[in-house]
Amino acid sequence: xxxxxxxxxxxxxxxxxxxxxxFALFVVATLLIVIRASRNNRTAADYYAGGRSFTGPxxxxxxxxxxxxxxxxxxxxxxxxVNGYDGFLYSIGFLVAWLVALxxxxxxxxxxxxxxxxxxxxxxxxxxxxxxxxAISTLVVSFFYLLAQMAGAGGLVALxxxxxxxxxxxIVIAVVGLLMITYVLVGGMKGxxxxxxxxxxxxxxxxGIMTFWVLAKYTFNLSALLGAAVDKSPAAxxxxxxxxxxxxxxxxxxxxFISLALALVLGTAGLPHVLMRFYTxxxxxxxxxxxxxAIWIIGIFYLFTLVLGYGAAALVGPxxxxxxxxxxxxxAPLLAFELGGELLLGVISAVAFATILAVVAxxxxxxxxxxxxxxxxxxxxxxxxxxxxxxxxxxxxxxxxGIVAIIGGIFANGQNIAFLVALAFAVAASAxxxxxxxxxxxxRFNTRGALWSIYGGLASAIILIAFSPVVSGKxxxxxxxxxxxxxxxxxDFHWFPLDNPGIVSIPLAFLLGIIGTLTSKEAVNVDxxxxxxxxxxxxxGAEKAVNH
Amino acid sequence: xxxxxxxxxxxxxTYRDVQLSPDFSELxxxxxxxxxxxxxxxxxxxxxxxxxxxxxxGFMSHRVGGNITVALLFGLGQxxxxxxxxxxxxxxxDKEIDPPAERMRTLIEGEDQ
Numbered sequence: 001x002x003x004x005x006x007x008x009x010x011x012x013x014x015x016x017x018x019x020x021x022x023f024a025l026f027v028v029a030t031l032l033i034v035i036r037a038s039r040n041n042r043t044a045a046d047y048y049a050g051g052r053s054f055t056g057p058x059x060x061x062x063x064x065x066x067x068x069x070x071x072x073x074x075x076x077x078x079x080x081x082v083n084g085y086d087g088f089l090y091s092i093g094f095l096v097a098w099l100v101a102l103x104x105x106x107x108x109x110x111x112x113x114x115x116x117x118x119x120x121x122x123x124x125x126x127x128x129x130x131x132x133x134x135a136i137s138t139l140v141v142s143f144f145y146l147l148a149q150m151a152g153a154g155g156l157v158a159l160x161x162x163x164x165x166x167x168x169x170x171i172v173i174a175v176v177g178l179l180m181i182t183y184v185l186v187g188g189m190k191g192x193x194x195x196x197x198x199x200x201x202x203x204x205x206x207x208g209i210m211t212f213w214v215l216a217k218y219t220f221n222l223s224a225l226l227g228a229a230v231d232k233s234p235a236a237x238x239x240x241x242x243x244x245x246x247x248x249x250x251x252x253x254x255x256x257f258i259s260l261a262l263a264l265v266l267g268t269a270g271l272p273h274v275l276m277r278f279y280t281x282x283x284x285x286x287x288x289x290x291x292x293x294a295i296w297i298i299g300i301f302y303l304f305t306l307v308l309g310y311g312a313a314a315l316v317g318p319x320x321x322x323x324x325x326x327x328x329x330x331x332a333p334l335l336a337f338e339l340g341g342e343l344l345l346g347v348i349s350a351v352a353f354a355t356i357l358a359v360v361a362x363x364x365x366x367x368x369x370x371x372x373x374x375x376x377x378x379x380x381x382x383x384x385x386x387x388x389x390x391x392x393x394x395x396x397x398x399x400x401x402g403i404v405a406i407i408g409g410i411f412a413n414g415q416n417i418a419f420l421v422a423l424a425f426a427v428a429a430s431a432x433x434x435x436x437x438x439x440x441x442x443x444r445f446n447t448r449g450a451l452w453s454i455y456g457g458l459a460s461a462i463i464l465i466a467f468s469p470v471v472s473g474k475x476x477x478x479x480x481x482x483x484x485x486x487x488x489x490x491x492d493f494h495w496f497p498l499d500n501p502g503i504v505s506i507p508l509a510f511l512l513g514i515i516g517t518l519t520s521k522e523a524v525n526v527d528x529x530x531x532x533x534x535x536x537x538x539x540x541g542a543e544k545a546v547n548h
Numbered sequence: 549x550x551x552x553x554x555x556x557x558x559x560x561x562t563y564r565d566v567q568l569s570p571d572f573s574e575l576x577x578x579x580x581x582x583x584x585x586x587x588x589x590x591x592x593x594x595x596x597x598x599x600x601x602x603x604x605x606g607f608m609s610h611r612v613g614g615n616i617t618v619a620l621l622f623g624l625g626q627x628x629x630x631x632x633x634x635x636x637x638x639x640x641x642d643k644e645i646d647p648p649a650e651r652m653r654t655l656i657e658g659e660d661q
Contacts, residue, residue: 092626103583223614242609242619243601254602261598295634531563538649540656
C-alpha cells in the first residue's frame with residue numbers, strides 16, 4: 001500500500017542473476033496459468049468478472065494478492081525497522097478498513113451491480129451523469145494507484161536486480177507494462193485473478209518463512225526480539241517500541257496522522273479495483289466469505305511484517321538499512337539476505353516483483369472495464385452495444401492504459417510514491433465511499449447529491465494535495481534538502497499544512513452529498529429504490545455465475 | 549413521499565410489493581440493527597486507539613512486561629477485534645440473513661418467470 005520513498009538505486013548485495021532466474025520462472029508459470037484460464041473467456045461476464053465463478057476462498061486470496069502491494073510488503077517492514085511502532089500504525093489502518101467493506105459494502109454491492117462501482121451508484125439516480133462521475137473517479141483513483149506501482153517498479157528493480165542506470169530501469173518498467181498488458185488481454189479477469197492468487201500464496205509463504213526464522217533466532221520470545229531491536233538502534237532507542245517517532249514531533253504532524261488514519265480506514269471500501277473483485281463470485285454469501293478470507297490473510301501478513309520490521313532492526317540495524325541504496329524499503333530484502341543468503345534474497349525479490357505485476361494487472365482490468373462498460377457502453381452508446389463489442393473496447397483500452405502507465409511510470413520513476421498511494425486512498429474515501437453508502441442506505445439521496453459528493457470529494461482531495469508540502473516547500477531542517485515532489489527548494493506554493501487531505505476532503509464530500517440532496521427537487525424514484533433495496537438484501541435478480 | 553400504496557396493491561412492481569411486506573421490513577431491520585452498531589463500535593475503538601497513539605505517548609510507552617508496551621498490546625488488540633468481528637458477523641449472517649433472504653429471492657424470481 002503506502003510506502004516511503006522508492007528511489008533509483010543499485011545494490012551491492014545478492015546475485016542479480018539468481019533474482020532474474022527466479023522471477024523469470026514466476027512469469028513463465030503465471031503465463032501458462034493465464035493461457036489455461038483464458039480458454040473459457042467468451043462473454044463480457046467472463047472477461048470482466050471471471051464468469052462470476054470463483055469461490056469465496058479463491059477470491060479472498062486474490063483480494064489479498066491485489067491489496068498487498070510490494071510497497072506494503074517492503075514499505076511497512078521498512079517503516080517499522082526505521083520508525084518502529086509508527087510503521088505498525090499503517091498496517092492497522094489498512095486492516096481495520098476491511099470491516100467497512102465486510103459489513104456495509106461487499107454483499108450489497110455484489111447483489112446490485114454487474115461489473116463496476118458505477119453500476120451501483122447509477123442504479124436509481126439519473127444514469128448518465130452519475131455513471132460518468134463514478135467512471136471518472138474510478139479512472140483517477142486507478143491511475144494514481146497504477147502510477148505508484150509503476151514508479152515503484154523502477155526503484156524496486158534497481159534495488160533487487162542491480163539495474164542502476166536510468167535507461168535500464170525504464171526498460172524494466174516497459175517490460176512490466178507489456179507483461180501486464182499480456183496478462184489482461186489474454187486472461188481477462190480470470191487470468192488476472194489466478195496471477196493474484198499465485199502471488200498472494202508466494203508472498204505469504206515467503207514472509208511466513210522469514211517470520212518463523214526471525215522468531216526462532218530469539219527462541220520465539222517477542223520481548224527478546226524487541227529488546228534486540230532497541231539495542232541495535234542507538235538513535236531511536238526505547239522510542240522504537242511506542243508511537244510518536246515519526247508523527248509525534250509537532251501539533252501539525254499529529255493532525256496529519258489523524259488525517260492519514262481517516263483516509264486509510266475509509267479508503268479501502270472505495271477502491272474500485274477492490275470493489276470489482278466482489279463481482280467475481282456467484283452470490284453475496286461468497287462475497288462475504290471472500291472478505292472474511294481476505295481479512296485473515298491480510299491480518300496475518302501484517303503481523304508477519306511486524307516481526308520482519310523489528311527483525312530487520314535487530315539483525316541488520318537501522319544504520320545499515322538507511323545507508324543501503326533503497327533506504328527503508330531495503331529492510332526486508334536485507335533481512336532475507338542476512339537470514340538465508342543469496343537464494344532467500346532471490347526468492348523474496350522475485351516475490352516482491354511479482355507482486356507489482358499482479359497489482360498492476362488488477363488495476364488495468366478495473367480501469368479498462370470502467371471505461372468500456374461505463375463510459376463507452378452506457379454513456380456514449382447508451383447501452384445499445386453488444387457484450388462482445390464492449391469487451392473489444394475494453395481490450396483496446398487495456399492496451400492504451402498499459403502504454404500510458406509505462407510512459408507515466410518512466411516519468412514518475414524516482415518520485416515519492418507514497419504521495420500517489422495516499423492520494424489514491426484519500427480520493428477513494430472522499431469521492432467514492434460517501435456516494436456508495438448514501439445510495440445503499442439513504443432513500444432520499446439523489447442525483448445532485450451524488451454529483452456534488454463525487455466531484456467535490458475528487459476535486460478537494462486533489463487540490464489539497466497539489467498545494468500540500470508533499471508537492472512543494474517541504475525542506476529537511478538539518479540538510480536543507482527538499483523532501484517534496486518538486487525538488488527545487490526555491491519553488492514553494494504550498495498553503496495546506498498537512499500531507500494528507502482526508503481530514504478535510506472526506507467530511508466535505510459527506511457534507512456535499514447531504515447538501516446537494518436536500519437542495520434538489522428531484523423526486524425519489526420509488527420503484528427503482530425498492531428494486532435496489534430488495535435486490536441488495538435478498539440477492540433477487542442478482543447477476544448469476546456463468547455456466548460453461 | 550406521496551406514494552401511499554400498500555403491500556398487495558396489484559399496481560405495484562414486484563420489488564415494491566416485497567419492499568412493503570412485513571417480512572422484508574424485518575430482514576432490513578435485523579440487518580441494520582447488527583451492522584450499524586457494529587460499524588460504530590469498531591470505528592470508535594479504532595479512533596480511540598489512533599488518538600491514544602497520537603496524543604498519549606506516556607501511557608502508550610508504559611511497559612507491561614519485558615519489552616512489551618501498552619501500545620503494542622493496543623495495536624494487537626485491533627487485530628484481535630478485527631478478526632473477532634469478522635468471525636461473529638460471518639456466523640451471524642449465515643444464520644440470520646441468508647435463510648430469509650433466500651426465501652424472498654426464490655419468491656421474487658419465481659414470480660418474475
